[in-house]
Amino acid sequence: MTNGIQAPRGTKDLFGPEFDRFEALERLASGVARTWGYAGIRTPVFEDTGLFVRSIGEATDIVEKEMFTVPPREDKGDDKSYTLRPENTAGVVRAYLEHNLHKTQGLARFFYIGPQFRRERPQAGRLRQFHQMGAEVLGLLREAKGDQPAAPYTAYADVILMAAEILSRAGLKGLKLRYNSVGCAKPGCRDGYREKLKAALSAGKEKLCGDCQRRIDRNVFRVLDCKKPNCREVSAAVLANVPQEFCAECRAQMDFVSPTVKELLPAGVEAAHDQFLVRGLDYYTGTVFEFTAEGLGSQDAVGGGGSYDGLIEEMGGPKLGATGFALGLERVLMSQEAAKAASPEAPAAGALVYVAAAVDSPEPYKLAVRLRQAGIRTDFDLSAPARGVGNHLKRASKLGARLAVIVGEDELKAGEATVKDMAGGEQRRIKAADALAEVKKTLG
């Protein structure tokens, strides 16, 4: 067909077996998100242009040259400029604030699935309308306030592990997780490192490509991301001499996330700290990450994300942290097909188990992740390091949990866990190692 109308450049029609695979992946992703205790959200496909400029950043490639923008219609007295969303985090944060969720639930966990739009030159794995599945944890208290303690770093690991779970269940081969810290906006953190990088890279400026020479002033970190061999050589030398230097909190975040994620990642997913990893959006702080897989050509990232502890405040909200990820569904499908993987079954939405951390330790969280990885819908409180048992049971009952698995100081010392039936109230102590089997048996 050469003379008629065709789908716009960079878009595609989805039908037949492709539609079925797409739908199966959507079901898998939302099924996993639900077993991890995340609730769904759909935000508008377009938003005020300013929302993206403010969140993603004025000097980013996305905002500078890749947005589909509908200009204002001044003749109709309309001075609003709208833009098709290039990503979904800004919309979710906007909705979180607009509906005052920081006041009604404190910590919110959402997942979304939907089309995103970027006006780039299409290539394998890069469309102008593409689809993402993502998840966000919003409302992490960064420092203690009154009788509320600061949130632990669990949430930052949680989103990585959930993304890994989806990709792994999707049957992708050669899954690799790379992570890094990009520092935060606190004085002396990212700023200090940025200046040192700038100075060091400027010294070897002539060897860098034209783009990178410009990036030194505009956005130094993107130099580390350049794929050109000369630039890589220069940045490798620079990184060897200018070690990353971030604030205590950013380091602590990484010190928790790194071992926790490595221990709990699904089998077959490799993980490595990669100081070259940066992100193309300005709102990221602290730990960032990216997943790559086989079968994708030059665009080999299937998903990525990280924390964005400054964005909620930047958008006019309170000082609360957040973290999240997004997966490119078309890329996941490409990789899935290359791996000749069959469309996997989504985990069934069974009864809810609540894991109660009554002691400040990573062990209860690890237990929760293992239950989820076994397909059991499990809720875990990411907002506090530990709570009293009564407080936890109140939450469990409000969430409608069928079972509560309590790990407190006694249990931790003994290597045990208490499994309690929320309806009848009966409970028993078991070996922590038997918890999964016990929960499975009880749920039938």
Place this chain on the structure above:
RNA sequence: GUGGAUGUAGCUCAGCUUGGUUAGAGCGUCUGACUGUGGAUCAGAAGGUCGCCGGUUCGAAUCCGGUCAUCCACCCCA
């Protein structure tokens, strides 16, 4: 696009007619009673630019003007 109504705490609303101490209630949230056991009850706490801008006034949530937003009906439409 036309007409009507409404903006007060996270939610539902009272207060406005007749301007006057520190703007209230119920629900929700958090904390405690109950230092490791939930749903009930009781007590306490947090939470507000009274949509925004201007005017009148000694004084405005309250009166006046403008503006923005939302809702309803009509028109049109998937």
